[in-house]
Amino acid sequence: MTLPAFAPYSLSAFNMSQASENKIHDDTVAARLGFAGGLVPGVEVYAYATHFPLALWSRPWLERGTMECKLLKPVYDGRVVTITANRSAIGLDFTVESEKISCASGSASLPCKPPAMPDLTLFPVVPAKRERPHVNDAVFPVGEWLGANPLEVTEDYASSYLRDVREANSLYSTEKLVHPGIILRMCNWSLSHNVQMGAWIHVASAARNLGLARVGDVLTTRAKVLANYDRKGHKIVELDVLVIANGHTPVARVHHSAIYRPRQLAELA
Numbered sequence: 001m002t003l004p005a006f007a008p009y010s011l012s013a014f015n016m017s018q019a020s021e022n023k024i025h026d027d028t029v030a031a032r033l034g035f036a037g038g039l040v041p042g043v044e045v046y047a048y049a050t051h052f053p054l055a056l057w058s059r060p061w062l063e064r065g066t067m068e069c070k071l072l073k074p075v076y077d078g079r080v081v082t083i084t085a086n087r088s089a090i091g092l093d094f095t096v097e098s099e100k101i102s103c104a105s106g107s108a109s110l111p112c113k114p115p116a117m118p119d120l121t122l123f124p125v126v127p128a129k130r131e132r133p134h135v136n137d138a139v140f141p142v143g144e145w146l147g148a149n150p151l152e153v154t155e156d157y158a159s160s161y162l163r164d165v166r167e168a169n170s171l172y173s174t175e176k177l178v179h180p181g182i183i184l185r186m187c188n189w190s191l192s193h194n195v196q197m198g199a200w201i202h203v204a205s206a207a208r209n210l211g212l213a214r215v216g217d218v219l220t221t222r223a224k225v226l227a228n229y230d231r232k233g234h235k236i237v238e239l240d241v242l243v244i245a246n247g248h249t250p251v252a253r254v255h256h257s258a259i260y261r262p263r264q265l266a267e268l269a
Helices: 027-032 042-049 051-057 059-064 155-164 171-175 180-192 263-268
Strands: 009-012 066-071 080-087 092-098 101-109 201-209 218-231 234-245 249-261
Touching: 042 051, 042 066, 042 080, 042 092, 042 101, 042 180, 042 201, 051 059, 051 080, 051 092, 059 201, 155 171, 155 180, 180 201, 180 218, 180 234, 180 249, 218 249
Parallel strands: none
Antiparallel strands: 009 080, 066 101, 066 201, 080 092, 092 101, 201 249, 218 234, 234 249
């Protein structure tokens, strides 16, 4: 049974990655691939959707909550995005819409028990590749371990991120906590810091929060390639990513999926 819904939450989407190496966020390149413009990053769409679990469960959700998000259609810069949510038997279900199109959907929960902490000895430390190969059929072999360049979450970085994702909840700034969208960015970096992909698309994430990340922390990842396959001409990779603060404190574990070579690129080649 679906329980009563929350009041919708709306904001103006912002493409903070227009100048990034991933050209799916560039208006010209994205248009060549058949989109209306550069895509707002999927990690930021995920960030928008964290509004409801945070409003419902507050800090405990950041400490031990879960969230699954499937990215279905593009969100574009400057367009109004509306997130709606309904209480469910296990937590809440949400939908992200823009211009009456369902762009993302998912669910969130707050388990009663704290999560079991992963054994760090099972997640080897590997650096990001110094020389990244261009995307090809041999990249991301199943079982490969990937790292990402460390990110020190400075006060300027954290506050600018809150501004760019239109985050109004004061918990982050008051308690100097890192937004889940920044943590999910680290999962993207496990891909982009190891392979030159040109244009690629984040398509889904299922995250389990393991603890708080704080402003001033240095974040790193330990990621394992779980799957690499073709679906309707798209080359897709799935990762098991452990995001760690200061080299020893797990803050999230994420099943992260992306199209690392869209079929449109092959068609244009």
